[in-house]
Amino acid sequence: MKNFLLLLLTAVSISTSVAQETMKRTIVTTDGEIDDVDTFIRYLLYSNEFETQGLVYSSSMWHWKGDGRGTKFTSEMEMTKRIYGENINDLRWPGTQWIQELLAEYAIVYPNLLLHDENYPSPQELLGLVRIGNIDFEGDMAKRTEGSELIKEKLLDGDDRDLFLQAWGGTNTIARALKSIEEDYKDTQDWQDIKEKVSKKAIIYTIMNQDATYKNYIGSNWPEIRVFYNANQLRCFAYPWKRVVPKSQQPFLEGSFMGANIINDHGPLLKKYYSYGDGQKQEGDPNHFEGDITKIVNTERGSFSKYDFISEGDSPAFLHLVDVGLNNYEDPSRGGWSGRFVLSSENPFRYEDGDKAADLNPESGEMDKSYPRTRWIKAMQLDFAARADWCVLPFEEANHAPKIEVAEGTSIDVDPGETVTLKLSATDIDHHPVVLKAWCYDEAGDGHAEVKVENAIATVQIPKTAKKGNQFHIVIEGTDTGFPALTRYKRVILKIK
Template identity: 30%
Template sequence: MTKFFILFALIPFFVSQISAQTNQKQRLIVLTDIEADPDDSQSLVRLLLYSNQIDIEGLIATTSIHQKTRVAPETIHSILGAYEKVQPNLLKHETDFPAASDLHKIVKQGLPVFGMNGVGKGKDSEGSEWIIKVLEKDDNRPVWISVWGGPNTLAQALWKIKERKSKREAKRLISKLKVYTISDQDDTGIWIRKNFPELFYIVSIGNYWDATWNAINSVIDGANNEVISNDWLAKNIQQGHGPLGAQYPDVAYGMEGDTPAWLMLIQNGLNNETNPNWGSWGGRYELYIPEPLKEPIIPVFIGGAEYEPESRPIWTNADDTFTPRLPNKYGRAIRKDTATYTNNKVTLWRWREDFQNDFAARMDWCTSSFEEANHPPVPALGHPDRITVKSGEIFSLDASGTTDPDGDNLSYWWFQYPEAGSYSKTISFDPYSENLYNLHTIIAPEVEKTETAHFILKVTDKGTPALSRYKRVIVTILPN
């Protein structure tokens, strides 16, 4: 074995070790009304390509408003069968992709009934029992429940915990749960939030079109819409990428509407699952009690049940203001777009080109050798990711030590993320340094109380497809 071969063989190991030093895998249970819409199958195909970065502990087939009397665990097994054929090749690129046999064991199902008809005495299912079993494991990490359909299987698990456990034990188990549900797709969502006010819960209430997650598949002014086109999906995902890509169905109602419910768990340097207000590939959300909804369409999505306003704060839609950067033909590599966009969908589509390219690269991994494929850069900082400055102080940020496993040339983009910090105004810095490895001449603003400001470093390689990773720097600004 030559030294050259040994080096390339070890690259996936080194990359995974770097990630392991700075990130902790998140535990995940998926509730899916798979077969109600092709998008659940699409989301599952993508999720399996990240199964080495997320500890998937349950794949539970459920019902929803769109599929009231049927569950389809057989479709989950079918997609896992395709994953089994590509898993050995995925391991050439990164470590820890689980064996398909282990994933088959955690496929469960809820009751084939709608909403609250599946909650109460005698309504246990293997799905609801599995949620409780996972929660009871000797593992202090939170358990994320990613809800792609109706959450009644989760509601039954919560009902049983409350009925059968001591108050102390119930509180302990529920405190481990973190829920992200794609809107309310049955009448148990509002019941859960009302009866378990301490439960961490992310949801866009109301109709689907106003939801943050809807930005994943919407044609939007200012966004790169090519990466959600049917031609792009056929070329980069469905065709010529092995059996797993071949399992990715054509779009019917919308591409991957469920994927935002777990995108924040990917280890990319930007995502921070414990702080939804910091922004991530899955969007940005703030904790508040939303105004009561008035649209008459609301009962349609919760099975005709009577609509109830929210009774406590939930993590829900938040707005970002964003000016995209475009490639420059001459001179400085990037330039500002002529338009600025503000709404809740911006919080997600601002990252859409990045996560679609990442998806395409991982799909390449299903059939390509390490040398033939692209892999994400590994950003680094020449200083801590949390620094403290005083009002009026001039400081700088730098990306010293940033590398790329394929030896690709790298592009940099530094920007402030005002909505993520307590200081929401624009902070002055030398605009010509925003695409250098060092952002300099940053002037700490005058503040009357201690504030925080978030700066994001985006590093993008020039491989095919171009891949991006991030570093977040939180600057604490002290008054004089």
């Protein structure tokens, strides 16, 4: 694990773009909290990595608009009821213009982003995907909306690719789309085929349960829709990060890094990124205190400095779509930048985090429910900083990620006790040397295998006690020597015959 290889690279010609036909397609639903705004800014800088098919305003247990008629509403969620009380007209509603406003800033940096990857979607294209979903109250799914109808249309279309539905707030607009499909087709002869098609196509990545619509409707009526449920690992990118992130990773969330490398001097889009003490205030949310420099010392979350990271609690959802070489999309139990999830013992279509998905935190020496994400923070933040540079720098002055290869492939059958050798290589479009290392991701597989790297060869010693069917996940990690230093991976799965 401590062995490093410095590769001096020759000229390469690799494309930064992703083939359109292999792109994952996605629809975002969001309640517009300040952490959603920050997530969306990062999302836009990675929007070349996937195909956005909808940007939908929705509600949650924390944010709803009200129906404009003074109707009182009491939350179904005990935490919301305890904090805000009962019989509320509206709650901390940020409006339905902030996405469009951020897209206007994206339009300014878009020509420069195209210098780095031609797959960035145009501002006009993204603007045409904005819809208002079910926003009147928490859990609102009473009527069809433009947002729910867009989701319905995409679930029923002829595209066989997965439709990755991100719930940054509640799942209510997604639930309304599914309810509309049920209403339209349940009494027809095609219902079972349609239900099967939609169930196979949809994946819901939900950041906690922010309303009760999954419990009350989706889970019982659409039990075969795949769900990735993140209730713990989001915390390292959310408001309590100082209590969760290992000390070695915290500098990459602090203002000294965020201000210089991401927020300042990186164009108008990044200036809209909310951070501690930045003087910004979100309209419609009286709880947004973080921008006031006088109020960020000795808070219940800790003390903060100017430009410190606040929260991007929803970024794990879209990061599951970003292919950095960890091959975790099809099987989230493998782990990646979005976290690591295990299959529910009660539902074969549901992946969850929590105690069973914990990784060993080497700093604490204990199993840690957040470490499946905190282990990647340095790499993720440096990558974000590079994307910020793409907003303002020409191609030759910015850094771009290396590409890692393993000659033997990424799936190999082996015997117990076998010594496996893997021939590694790295290419870098910027001609930077790349540092290679390899390590065994014990928790993603069935235990530990010793790994060494020397002269572009990784040597893996399979335990003699390994049993048939066991898997050992070897992560090949390559970090270039540009700035910000960028890391990509290959995961090699060694399976016992």
